[in-house]
Amino acid sequence: MKKIIYTLTIAMAMNLTSCNNVEKKQDVTETETLISDEQQDFLGITNKEYLSAASKRALKWPTDLGNEWFFEYQVFDLKGDLAYEEGVVRRDPSALIKEDGKYYVWYSRSTGPSQGFGGDVVKDKVFPWDRCDIWYATSEDGITWKEEGLAVARGEAGAYDDRSVFTVEIMKHEDTYYLCYQTVKNPYSVRVKNQVGLAWSKSPNGPWTKSEEPILSPADNGIWKGEKQDRFAVEKKGDFDSHKVHDPCIIPYKGKFYLYYKGEQMGEAITFGGRQIRHGVAIADNPKGPYVKSPYNPISNSGHEICVWPYNGGIAALITTDGPEKNTVQWSPDGINFDIKGVVKGAPHAIGLDRTTDNEKEPTEILRWGLTHEYKNSDYQYIRGFKTWRMKKHTAKGVSED
Numbered sequence: 001m002k003k004i005i006y007t008l009t010i011a012m013a014m015n016l017t018s019c020n021n022v023e024k025k026q027d028v029t030e031t032e033t034l035i036s037d038e039q040q041d042f043l044g045i046t047n048k049e050y051l052s053a054a055s056k057r058a059l060k061w062p063t064d065l066g067n068e069w070f071f072e073y074q075v076f077d078l079k080g081d082l083a084y085e086e087g088v089v090r091r092d093p094s095a096l097i098k099e100d101g102k103y104y105v106w107y108s109r110s111t112g113p114s115q116g117f118g119g120d121v122v123k124d125k126v127f128p129w130d131r132c133d134i135w136y137a138t139s140e141d142g143i144t145w146k147e148e149g150l151a152v153a154r155g156e157a158g159a160y161d162d163r164s165v166f167t168v169e170i171m172k173h174e175d176t177y178y179l180c181y182q183t184v185k186n187p188y189s190v191r192v193k194n195q196v197g198l199a200w201s202k203s204p205n206g207p208w209t210k211s212e213e214p215i216l217s218p219a220d221n222g223i224w225k226g227e228k229q230d231r232f233a234v235e236k237k238g239d240f241d242s243h244k245v246h247d248p249c250i251i252p253y254k255g256k257f258y259l260y261y262k263g264e265q266m267g268e269a270i271t272f273g274g275r276q277i278r279h280g281v282a283i284a285d286n287p288k289g290p291y292v293k294s295p296y297n298p299i300s301n302s303g304h305e306i307c308v309w310p311y312n313g314g315i316a317a318l319i320t321t322d323g324p325e326k327n328t329v330q331w332s333p334d335g336i337n338f339d340i341k342g343v344v345k346g347a348p349h350a351i352g353l354d355r356t357t358d359n360e361k362e363p364t365e366i367l368r369w370g371l372t373h374e375y376k377n378s379d380y381q382y383i384r385g386f387k388t389w390r391m392k393k394h395t396a397k398g399v400s401e402d
Contacts, residue, residue: 034059069329069342069363073388075372081147082137084382087111089128090135091381092167092305093352093371094179095249097204102138104204105352105371105383106151106179108166109135113379117229122187128381130188132166134181136204142369143385152179152199152208160185160214161197169249169306170355171287173257177201178287180248180259183214190229193218196248196261198288215289216245216259216282222266234267240278240298242266247306250287251335253315257284258335259291260306260317263298273324279303279317281336296336302326307351309359309366316363320347329364348372348386364390 035048043058045051051059077083082090094106110132115124125131134152139145152168155161161183168181183197195214201207222238231243241263248261259282269276278298282291302323309316314333319325327346330338341363352371359366369387376382 039063067342067390067392069331070391071342071344071364071367071388072391073346073348073367073386075348075374075384075386078371078383078385079144080137080139082145082383084376084380086380089132089379089381090383091128091373092350093373093383094168094170095353095355096142096370097170097172098356099204102140103142103356104136104138104170105145106134106136106168106170107373107383108132108168110164117190121189126188128379129166129182130164130184132164134165134168134179148205151206152181152210155183155210157186160195161210162186163188165197167247167350169247171250171252173252173287175202176287177204178250179208180215180250182246182248190231191224191243194244194246196245196259200288211288215291216248216261216293218242218245218263219293224266232267237265237267239263240265241280241293243268245280247304249306249308251308251310251315253310253335257287257291258282258315259284260308262304262306271324273302273322273326275322277302277304277322279306279319294336299332299336299338300325300330302328305350307347307353309353309355311359311363311366316341318347318351318367320349331363349374351386362390364388 040048045055089110090107092108096103096105108129110128112125114127117126133150133154135147135149136151137145137147152165154165163184163186166182168179171178177200179199181197182194184192184194196216198211198215199208219239219242222234222242223236225233225235243266244264246262248259251258261280263278263280265276279300280293280297281299282293284291300319302325303319304321307318311331314331315335316331317338319328319330325340327344328340329342329344331341332338350373353366354370357366367388372384372386373381374384
């Protein structure tokens with residue numbers, strides 16, 4: 001009986017091997033017609049008939065792969081009032097605009113250490129971006145900065161923005177300046193849901209008029225599990241932005257206004273790409289709204305702080321920090337459907353883009369310099385400068401680049 005079983009096993013194995021050989025041969029025949037000699041040479045494929053999974057993926061890459069979306073970077077200290085100051089938090093710089101010969105930047109500002117959620121969440125400061133107001137500074141050269149003072153303050157007790165206003169972005173449209181930013185209402189608990197506010201002015205120096213109601217809120221279709229302040233305990237996670245809407249940025253695009261933002265989900269998971277962070281967009285006919293979330297949301301499967309700019313009739317985006325497509329530069333022809341155009345080693349955090357540059361010169365021209373923030377420690381952050389350059393080839397030390 002054992003002999004019969006053994007014989008049958010061999011026969012089945014031979015049959016399976018034969019089938020696999022047929023499938024392999026068919027696969028080879030199919031792929032041979034798809035691989036040119038130029039592709040084989042460029043990708044360094046040893047044998048067209050034996051393709052690894054990596055080689056098969058590489059063959060699906062665009063045939064016009066170049067380095068125009070690739071860059072390297074470095075950061076540097078600023079001078080004047082934006083240099084590091086003990087006891088003061090300055091972080092999340094907005095984009096840079098230039099008015100009357102001066103650069104302007106807005107940012108989150110707070111003072112004192114953070115206690116986390118272990119303290120009194122009603123009275124204590126939870127995070128460095130908690131209990132913030134929005135301040136602004138000016139510079140003639142982008143290096144030495146003068147802090148001009150308060151731009152937008154927290155609201156009165158009971159308002160949707162009474163706890164903190166932070167992570168601001170600037171947009172100038174026609175003759176009006178717009179600041180969009182995150183808001184939190186007291187108390188700052190683990191499960192608190194933040195919103196997005198808006199302020200506008202006829203001058204970059206203010207005064208600023210704030211929206212009475214938020215212009216964007218988290219989706220309301222997640223369900224918490226139990227009453228304990230636990231952001232990971234859920235009965236239903238809901239949309240990608242069911243917990244938080246962060247890092248707002250408004251871009252005038254195709255006659256409308258595209259509000260890009262980062263979403264955090266109730267019960268956020270850690271996946272093979274890290275934190276489950278994604279981006280979305282809401283669209284309005286008027287800068288003040290109402291903003292309607294796109295039915296295509298989320299429009300990214302990765303990312304952290306929003307960094308977007310118009311380019312070549314579409315919208316480009318730098319995707320960093322979280323998710324399976326982190327550290328990529330992407331582009332969309334319609335502001336919604338993004339494809340990877342370049343993969344970078346890393347990028348500055350919380351980029352404040354130079355909106356004064358010619359962003360059509362090349363894909364990453366707008367990234368050539370700007371502002372970022374850096375953690376001095378867990379309590380205090382400060383604003384620094386950054387610069388990037390397009391890397392065209394790798395040259396070893398001592399070798400002429402000519």
